[in-house]
Amino acid sequence: MDMEERITSNNNDKIDLLVIFKKLADKRKLYAYTLSATFVFACIIILGYPRYYTTDIKLAPELNNSPSNMGALGSIASSFGIDLSEINSSDAITPLLYPNLMEDNKFICDLYDIPVANKDKSIKTTYYDYLQKYQNECIWLKPIAWVKNIFSSKKPESSENIDPYHLSKPNHDIAEKIRGNISIKVDKKTAIITIEATAQDPVICQTLADSIKSRLQNFITQYRTNKARVDYKYYKDLASTAKKEYEQTRQKYASMSDASTNVSLRSIELKLEDMENDMQLKFNTYSTLNTQLQAARAKVQERTPAFTVIKGAEVPVKPSGPKRMIFVATCLFMTFVATSMYILFKDAQLRTKDKH
Numbered sequence: 001m002d003m004e005e006r007i008t009s010n011n012n013d014k015i016d017l018l019v020i021f022k023k024l025a026d027k028r029k030l031y032a033y034t035l036s037a038t039f040v041f042a043c044i045i046i047l048g049y050p051r052y053y054t055t056d057i058k059l060a061p062e063l064n065n066s067p068s069n070m071g072a073l074g075s076i077a078s079s080f081g082i083d084l085s086e087i088n089s090s091d092a093i094t095p096l097l098y099p100n101l102m103e104d105n106k107f108i109c110d111l112y113d114i115p116v117a118n119k120d121k122s123i124k125t126t127y128y129d130y131l132q133k134y135q136n137e138c139i140w141l142k143p144i145a146w147v148k149n150i151f152s153s154k155k156p157e158s159s160e161n162i163d164p165y166h167l168s169k170p171n172h173d174i175a176e177k178i179r180g181n182i183s184i185k186v187d188k189k190t191a192i193i194t195i196e197a198t199a200q201d202p203v204i205c206q207t208l209a210d211s212i213k214s215r216l217q218n219f220i221t222q223y224r225t226n227k228a229r230v231d232y233k234y235y236k237d238l239a240s241t242a243k244k245e246y247e248q249t250r251q252k253y254a255s256m257s258d259a260s261t262n263v264s265l266r267s268i269e270l271k272l273e274d275m276e277n278d279m280q281l282k283f284n285t286y287s288t289l290n291t292q293l294q295a296a297r298a299k300v301q302e303r304t305p306a307f308t309v310i311k312g313a314e315v316p317v318k319p320s321g322p323k324r325m326i327f328v329a330t331c332l333f334m335t336f337v338a339t340s341m342y343i344l345f346k347d348a349q350l351r352t353k354d355k356h
Contacts, residue, residue: 020344027343034339035332042331046324048139053202054320055209058311059193061095061220095191098216099184105164107219108175111182112162114211116204123201127208131174136200182212192310202316209313217307225303232296239293242286249279 024031101107112128123134162171185194195216197209253275 023347024340024343027339030343031336031339034335038331038335039328042328043324045140046322046327049322050136050138050200051319052198052200052321053205053316054196054198055202055205055313055316056194056196056311057209057213057309057313059195059213059217060308060310061191061193062305062307095186095193096188098186098193098220101216101219102179102182102184105167105175107215108178109162109164110215111178111212114208116207118201119203123204127178127211128174130204131177182208184212184216195313197313198320206313206315213309213313221304224305225300228296228299228303232293232300235289235293235296239286239289242282242289246279246282246286249275249282253279 112126114127115125116127116130117124123130125134167175181198183196185196186192187194193216195209195212197205197212199205199208253272256275257272
């Protein structure tokens with residue numbers, strides 16, 4: 001008896017599905033109206049948004065790590081997304097922290113003066129002015145932007161007079177635009193740095209990516225070599241002073257020696273010996289400091305990191321967005337679902353009234 005009830009229930013389920021499909025099919029005209037209207041409306045909306053392009057660069061930085069960090073333990077940790085070499089690195093700023101540079105206003109404001117130009121050179125300016133004057137806004141948002149400009153009393157100042165840690169509202173908005181257009185990502189396992197840049201012009205997009213790469217490399221190089229450069233400047237100053245003192249003493253000794261050529265006084269001989277000894281001491285000091293200066297110079301070169309470009313930035317051929325086909329297809333799907341639910345809801349209300 002239970003088996004018969006289950007078979008009857010399954011048959012009823014099939015019949016119900018067929019009835020539902022038939023009810024939806026009977027409303028073909030409604031679907032035609034709603035889907036057609038949605039298609040036209042979605043196309044109008046999405047065509048109002050300007051297209052943008054994206055390109056990326058992949059870098060493999062030189063890491064200052066000890067070979068003992070690698071091995072079986074390092075492999076196991078790497079499988080869990082943990083890089084032991086980064087933990088034991090002597091650098092305070094490791095590649096994993098490079099994405100956090102985008103949070104620093106100083107790093108962002110240093111990008112304002114990047115020179116950019118499109119393919120036909122009709123736009124040739126700085127990145128700061130490009131974001132201010134040459135951006136295509138969404139057609140549907142232009143009235144809102146126009147109204148804001150009318151009532152806005154503050155205008156972006158020159159990029160030369162900007163305090164990165166005391167930005168006005170317009171310049172804060174530009175900084176946020178840059179953060180939205182640029183991303184720096186680091187693979188935790190391989191330490192490969194990926195720089196992505198987005199712009200409304202493909203050539204400017206590629207220029208921006210290359211410039212970000214150069215600025216990031218300069219920042220890392222300045223940080224890694226900072227202590228060595230300070231030491232180099234210190235020894236350079238000391239060596240320069242020691243050289244001047246040695247040359248002055250040597251000139252005094254030479255003058256004294258020339259003036260005492262025909263003099264055989266013992267006091268003059270002793271004075272010449274003292275001056276010669278002093279000159280020798282100053283020469284030894286200069287020689288020692290010059291040796292330390294050369295070592296400090298070599299240390300700067302040793303601490304300068306090398307970067308290998310795995311993938312260079314290319315001028316994108318196709319826009320990366322907005323995804324017009326996906327947007328229209330999503331709108332059509334949502335309209336189809338909403339129309340179907342409306343039909344079934346109305347049908348359920350009619351059946352309820354018929355029962356009463």
